[in-house]
Amino acid sequence: MFQSSLRASRSAVLRVARQQQATLSRRTLIIPTAVRQAELVQDMYLRELKNYKQPTVKATDSEGHVQKFTMPKPPTSPEEGDIANELKAYESQQVEVEGQSSTGAPPVEEDWFEEEPEEEAAGHH
Template sequence: MISNSIRASRPILARIARQQWAITSRRTFLTPTAIRSADLVQDMYLSQLKTYKPPPLKANDAEGHVQKFVAPKAPKSPEESDIAKDLKAYESQAVEIEGQASESGAPVPEEDWFEEEEEEAPAAAH
């Protein structure tokens, strides 16, 4: 059944294809090939571009647009005046050695840096 419908549609498709080809061939035959005409505006623009010469640059052209560079002043160090005093104080300090008693003679208690906090017991549910 399908083969019969395909055989029947072949001549119809061939006729439609011939009609389409005839229409397109007539159209291409009737339309003349256009000669590309010169674009006057484009030609004038290109000729003006070729003849343009930019004005020469002068040394003082950037005068009002660029600021003069001025190096910032070096800041004063707040420690410069006290360096001599601090150095003398450092040299006069007593050397502390771990595990030895301090000048007062009392033993230094050892600090426990890792102390866990005790967790509170959860309150009983009522």
């Protein structure tokens, strides 16, 4: 009985070993193709870089993309106006003070806190 169990376990070990070898051989086949593809892409990229020619820049390339610069107009000086006449008009204005009227009549006093007389209820007597 012991020998039969050894044979069964030996056959199981051989099956597992064959499966692992098959997966290992598959893995080794996949790795070189991946490296070859990477080299292919790298070769294409390097070839395109070597064939690239930078376009020449012309002086008129910026037209339509950049606005023309124009100097802004200088501001007008306040001294250019008729300051003397404006000053006389300002000085001749009549001063208005709050609470005083221009006619000279005494102001009407308004009582804002006037209290309403309390109405006595007729039923409280």
